Amino acid sequence: MNKNMNSDIKNFNESQSEGENEICKALAKEIDKGLPEAESKIWHRHPVWFLEDNPTVGYSKLKAGIRLMFWSGVDFKEEKLQPGTGKFKDASITYTSVDQVDKGELKRWLEKSKEIRWDYKNLIKRKGKLEKLK
DSSP: OOTTSOHHHHHHHHTSOHHHHHHHHHHHHHHHHHOTTOEEEEETTEEEEEETTEEEEEEEEETTEEEEEETTGGGGOOTTSEEOSSSSSOEEEEESSGGGOOHHHHHHHHHHHHHSOBOOTTTTTTTTOOOBOO
C-alpha cells in the first residue's frame, strides 16, 4: 500500500466490497506511481487526480464494476477506453476483477493523460466550451 495515498481515497477504497476494494487499491497505487505530481482527493464522492487543478483521471463504483475514467481519454485513441456521452472528451473502462487491470496499459494511458489535456478547470467560466491545454 502506498503510504502517501490520500487518506480519503484509502477510506473510499476500503469501503468497497472485497473484489472492488482490490481493483480500487490497484488503480490508486498505479495512478499515484504514474502521476506523482498530481493532487488527489475525493471529488463528487469519487477518487480523482488533478494536474494543474484540472481533473485528469479518477474511478467510481458502478453496478457493472469499477469504472476508470480519463477526462481527456477520447483523444488517447485507445481501443479499450470507451467514449463517454460525447459532450466532453472523457473515456473509460470498467473492471470487474483486479486481474483485468493491465499495469502496462494503465501506465501508457497515464503518460498520455499528461500530454493530452483539455481545460476542465475553466469550463464554467467559458460557458461549457472546452479548450485544449496540451
